[in-house]
Amino acid sequence: MVDVFVLSGFLGSGKSTLLKELIQFEQKQGRRVGVIMNELGSISIDSAIVPDEVPLKELLNGCVCCTLQGELSLQIKRLLENYQLDVIYIEATGAAHPLEIIDACTHPLLVANINVRAVITLVNALQWYEGKMNNKIKKLLVEQIKFADIIVLNKIDKLENSVVEQLLGKLDQINSNARKISSTYAQIDLKLLYMTETNEHKTEQSEPTHVHNHLHLRTVKVALERPIERMKLVEWLEHFQGILYRAKGFVYITETPGLFLFNYAYGDPVFERYSIKETYTPTLVFIGENLDQDEIKKHVNQLYV
Ligand SMILES: Nc1nc2c(ncn2[C@@H]2O[C@H](COP(=O)(O)OP(=O)(O)OP(=O)(O)O)[C@@H](O)[C@H]2O)c(=O)[nH]1
The missing domain is CATH 3.30.1220.10 (CobW-like, C-terminal domain)
Structure with a gap:
């Protein structure tokens, strides 16, 4: 079984920053890691952080939510067929709903071979605190938080400790099951990833999922x-x-x-x-x-x- 982790979180929240740490962490443990990156544009800037020796599949020019779900399943399948991997990290676009990714990972062709360990959602602490965003984005952020197993409240260097505590409390109100960690530059204790139980009840709370279509x-x-x-x-x-x-x-x-x-x-x-x-x-x-x-x-x- 290959472990799969999904990195979710709004644009610029720190997903690639965390991914870089995760790749190093896995390599240090001697685990073979593969990466799938989905970007909205036709070129990938973030893929530059992935070392040459790490198998990388890119889904460009669209979001898993709309057109690329089949493509994501296919790329996971290719990684499984062509490489001996222990773990795959999927970095979603900031506009993606985690459920769509889980959907693609649970494609009948794949379920027997992969184990979705956790959805990790990064939240830009300042953005969340100031709340200066329209309702559609707010709704998307709430969905990304709701469907996470691990929530990383990142970019706390911009805020007072008391505010960070307050924000963690708010995240808890939206998703009390997830493990919550605050961080700067996504520096977290990565061992926690393998100590977190997946929240199996996700689909029951599902909202209409194509949130970002309306963005x-x-x-x-x-x-x-x-x-x-x-x-x-x-x-x-x-x-x-x-x-x-x-x-x-x-x-x-x-x-x-x-x-x-x-x-x-x-x-x-x-x-x-x-x-x-x-x-x-x-x-x-x-x-x-x-x-x-x-x-x-x-x-x-x-x-x-
Ligand atoms: N000040 C500050 N900057 C951070 C922190 N974490 C990440 N950044 C910076 O924020 C910017 C965006 O980080 P990324 O990791 O690329 O964000 P992302 O979520 O992958 O972005 P998209 O792929 O576009 O959705 C980069 O310049 C990072 O160096 C943090 O904790 N504090």
């Missing part, structure tokens, strides 16, 4: 022709809050030489120097509600010097 999330990808001005990008994104949930990509900036991994989630832009293992075309990916592709491309053009 009208759109992904816009823009290839960059040359280095951009870092500050111009940051200032522009500030005006975008509310409809832009996530941006990421690989960029060259005019201020400093070298390639940077760019991450923007919930008003927080981060540039990290990135050492190249493959050739990346500098690209920005934007994920948000009803994004206007032409408008975004026009703005990106203004980021060049």
